[in-house]
Amino acid sequence: MNSIAANPFAATVYGSHQTYHVTVDDRIAAVRRFTTREQCQAVLALPDLQKTVARAVHSRLRQIERDSGARSA
Numbered sequence: 001m002n003s004i005a006a007n008p009f010a011a012t013v014y015g016s017h018q019t020y021h022v023t024v025d026d027r028i029a030a031v032r033r034f035t036t037r038e039q040c041q042a043v044l045a046l047p048d049l050q051k052t053v054a055r056a057v058h059s060r061l062r063q064i065e066r067d068s069g070a071r072s073a
Contacts, residue, residue, distance in 0.1 A: 008042045027053045
């Protein structure tokens with residue numbers, strides 16, 4: 001797996017340059033768009049993750065769990 005695919009905060013590609021979400025606001029906005037546990041777990045594995053972003057990821061994981069439980073019920 002290449003580093004671009006491994007980083008869930010990969011953003012727009014401009015020519016041959018990959019950009020990434022690095023600010024807390026941008027990362028939290030990206031987390032809100034995540035639809036799988038795997039995306040959230042990949043974020044939690046990143047080094048130097050901001051605490052606010054980690055809290056948002058944990059919240060999103062709980063929401064995904066609730067949503068998947070509601071669908072299976």
